[in-house]
Amino acid sequence: MSGFETIIYEKKEGIGYVTLNRPQALNVYNLKMRDELYQILGAIKDDSEVKVAVFRGAGERAFCAGADLTEFLTAPSPTIARQARWERDVWGLFLSLPQPIIAALHGYVLGSGIEIALCCDLRIASEDVQFGLPETGLGIIPAAGATQTLPRTIGRAKTLEMLLAGTRLNAQEALHLGLVNQIVPREQLFPATEKIARKIASRSQPVVKYTKFAILHGLDLTLEQGLELESKLASLALKVRYAE
Ligand code: COA
Numbered sequence: 295m296s297g298f299e300t301i302i303y304e305k306k307e308g309i310g311y312v313t314l315n316r317p318q319a320l321n322v323y324n325l326k327m328r329d330e331l332y333q334i335l336g337a338i339k340d341d342s343e344v345k346v347a348v349f350r351g352a353g354e355r356a357f358c359a360g361a362d363l364t365e366f367l368t369a370p371s372p373t374i375a376r377q378a379r380w381e382r383d384v385w386g387l388f389l390s391l392p393q394p395i396i397a398a399l400h401g402y403v404l405g406s407g408i409e410i411a412l413c414c415d416l417r418i419a420s421e422d423v424q425f426g427l428p429e430t431g432l433g434i435i436p437a438a439g440a441t442q443t444l445p446r447t448i449g450r451a452k453t454l455e456m457l458l459a460g461t462r463l464n465a466q467e468a469l470h471l472g473l474v475n476q477i478v479p480r481e482q483l484f485p486a487t488e489k490i491a492r493k494i495a496s497r498s499q500p501v502v503k504y505t506k507f508a509i510l511h512g513l514d515l516t517l518e519q520g521l522e523l524e525s526k527l528a529s530l531a532l533k534v535r536y537a538e
């Protein structure tokens with residue numbers, strides 16, 4: 295797929311690479327990017343050739359520095375207001391992807407940037423990464439899931455501190471809190487991400503998808519319900535394997 299303004303999409307050996315591509319503005323998230331991400335996420339979801347997806351940011355300075363403030367806090371024009379009414383549930387779509395998603399994070403990962411990263415299943419970061427949620431300082435609350443996805447990942451106290459006091463996290467702090475899986479030197483970010491992506495892509499795809507489903511959905515269930523879900527998915531996976 296091509297012809298996007300704000301993202302680049304490439305597919306190679308079972309891996310779908312999505313690059314946020316507004317490096318001159320630190321890859322900030324605008325309406326155009328929202329629409330293009332919605333389109334690409336839908337395409338990835340329906341593409342059985344894509345076994346794993348990788349999200350990354352173009353340029354040297356940021357994965358994504360949040361929402362585009364030039365359109366975010368201004369009164370919307372009638373056209374934009376109309377567009378906003380058709381608001382697409384990018385975040386719901388993100389979280390519904392059956393394939394594992396890996397975020398390769400460098401530089402600024404702020405606001406919607408961290409929210410995109412939290413919709414991914416694994417997060418690999420370079421040593422220069424900086425996480426933050428500037429929203430409350432701007433007089434708004436996050437609207438792309440951070441109040442829900444972040445405490446589920448790093449716990450309640452640190453989420454409250456980040457959101458209410460604007461505390462930022464560096465790479466070591468993020469690793470310690472379980473926000474990222476791995477820290478690597480900047481030049482190793484894409485090779486390290488690709489290595490994990492290839493490993494996942496080499497496994498049985500139904501097994502990978504069912505395992506992701508069991509873990510993500512199980513977290514919102516009681517242990518008993520979760521074990522029942524696991525058992526159902528395990529037999530389903532066996533059936534699919536025998537049919538292969
Ligand atoms: N919306 C729109 N443009 C943004 C932006 C944003 N959220 N963040 C950065 N940019 C643009 C800047 O306007 C600048 O553009 P210019 O070169 O045309 O002037 C360019 O990106 C580089 O940013 P700059 O501020 O010059 O870099 P810096 O190194 O001095 O500071 C940040 C980097 C990330 C600390 C700073 O840009 C910042 O605080 N951005 C806002 C973050 C934010 O509040 N995000 C919204 C969360 S809801």
